[in-house]
Amino acid sequence: MMKKIGIQGIKGSYHDQVAKEYFGDSIEVNEFLSFDELVDSVVSGDSNFGIMAIENSIAGSIIPNYALIDNLNLNIVGEYFVNINHQLMVYPGVSFSDLKIVSSHPMALLQCKKFFKDFPKITLVEGKDTAEEAKRISENKIKNTGAVASVEASKLYGLKIIEKNIQTIK
Incomplete structure (x- = not known):
């Protein structure tokens, strides 16, 4: 099963x-x-x-x-360590200079805080999930907004990665 x-x-x-x-x-x-x-x-x-x-x-x-x-008296039955590598992705045809907003899960935005500090004109918007934000941008063809998510999310939702590995801790 x-x-x-x-x-x-x-x-x-x-x-x-x-x-x-x-x-x-x-x-x-x-x-x-x-x-x-x-x-x-x-x-x-x-x-x-x-x-x-x-x-x-x-x-x-x-x-x-x-x-x-x-x-809830749940048990931890396993442990898995994952290196989080955040990518900044956009709808195809959009460039970095077009970005007004970047959305992602609050923790992902926190993990990329140092990167975005250099771009004060970009508004960071918290969403429920990294991949959910990528999917939303793709489905709605949003041109002024980027997402912080995984390489897999960019592939699944047809977004273009414009900045790689933007997390503070590499």
């Missing part, structure tokens, strides 16, 4: 990447835009396992996620 893995995010997100690398490709991925929804899915049995970030090189321990695990 195929394992059902709950992730925070959508296809092309870092949690999606971890689910596939940890469990292999023969899985069914359940996508959620919040950790609360993800945990509810595990508790209800709709997901056999959940992929949840609990540590971060910039923010340290992600206390709300530890609290979710503790409050």
Whole structure:
């Protein structure tokens, strides 16, 4: 029977990447835009396992996620370390000088803070997920907005990477 893995995010997100690398490709991925929804899915049995970030090189321990695990008596059954490499991507034909807004998950924006400090005219906008923002730009053909997401997200949603590895910690 195929394992059902709950992730925070959508296809092309870092949690999606971890689910596939940890469990292999023969899985069914359940996508959620919040950790609360993800945990509810595990508790209800709709997901056999959940992929949840609990540590971060910039923010340290992600206390709300530890609290979710503790409050619901969940168990950590595995650990996976992933190097996060953020890319700045845009709709094809858009150049860096066209950007007015960059959107991504709040943690991704925090991880790229040093890069964006040099571009004060770009407004950073928090979204629910890195890949979700890439998908939104692609589907709506948004020309003045970039996304911070993974290489996989750029491939899945047909966006052009204009700056590579923009995270502060390499």
